[in-house]
Amino acid sequence: MSTTEKTTKLKNIFIDGAITPERIATSIANHQTKTGIGAHDIFLGQVRADTIGTSTVSAIDYTAHTEMANTEMQKIREEAFSRFDLTCMHVYHSLGAVSAGGICLFVFVSSPHRQAAFDACRYVVENIKERLPVFGKELFAGGGHQWKENR
């Protein structure tokens, strides 16, 4: 398989701006015809208005090495499907500015049974945080910024 063929198959997890509740609802509704599913686990990352010294985060501006992130996400996806009994998995991450209170990460895993859904969701979220080359500039209300770093 050539690199080009492989690249065209990659899913793009990135969307511009915050992830809306409507998108999440649509995604859930799309699974109601899959009657082998018994359990969904959904993780949502939301931008916190953290206070650092006297400054408060008003938004995070996300950038990413998107080709690498999508490639790495594909590996995480394959790992999750091989480790857990999953029916589906969907992942979306924001690019650009997401205001405090906005949703920047949406991980949605579905399985016949709840243990696999719980285990897989956690596995995927931890690996996204650790392995995806995504960068976050925390913008302060009133100006200034700092770069976020995952723990």
Place this chain on the structure above:
Amino acid sequence: MSTTEKTTKLKNIFIDGAITPERIATSIANHQTKTGIGAHDIFLGQVRADTIGTSTVSAIDYTAHTEMANTEMQKIREEAFSRFDLTCMHVYHSLGAVSAGGICLFVFVSSPHRQAAFDACRYVVENIKERLPVFGKELFAGGGHQWKENR
């Protein structure tokens, strides 16, 4: 505190029929003003079209000892808040018929950080399955039924 006073404070987790994606979206949207939240974990139970012998489940008809279930849910809620660093928790369970593919359980926990959200969601779901007096009659396509039993 009298029993009556205590009872009137109880949240009712039960709703008629399936839980809609729109209800879930509204619930998510209601949390976007809570800017101390960094992580949501949502568990959804979906009715599976299981095949038992030659019969296939077309719906589950739920009944419950609602007063006891709401009382027990209040205890689970208090346990979760005392064990985990939570900002919010919301739980809904269906009563009546939910067709295969429909959502019958919606557990939504929110926290500043993801580990507490993951741990709490799992804790709450396991305890709901084990402790709430909810009964499920699995209706077969073409007639007949069997009573569901949680493992």
Place this chain on the structure above:
Amino acid sequence: MHTTDTTITVRYFGLLAEHIGIGEERLQFPTGTTVQQVRGSLCERHPALRNLKYRIAVDTSLPADGAIIDGCAELALLPPFAGG
């Protein structure tokens, strides 16, 4: 020895209601009756219960078999749970 009887609502849920054919009834129990004794007298009244798995709730909790039911508003017979 003389004991006073109390009338208590007994509710049957799920599979049990189906087998017994009613959802609830009002029954008299002597003062000092334990959960264990309720189990015995209901099994006599409804032989179908002998082969069924259930727990007895006293109001909204599940007391030990030795607990005395005096003062409760209702009893509930609960088959295996199936929430979620």
Place this chain on the structure above:
Amino acid sequence: MHTTDTTITVRYFGLLAEHIGIGEERLQFPTGTTVQQVRGSLCERHPALRNLKYRIAVDTSLPADGAIIDGCAELALLPPFAGG
């Protein structure tokens, strides 16, 4: 000894792009250059990098420091990740 140079795109992300002032540039590297050597030559070119924490991606993977970059399409300097 004579070596052939290859021209490779070097991309800077997040905090690094901010400190260096550019998002990418085209640079020449001799055949057989390792990731470790790239690190050294970029630190000379952009002294700001000396005090910054980053990893070097070769195309879409993170090879060991001893890996040779020949044949890659691009290099990317990645500051700490902050996804989610």
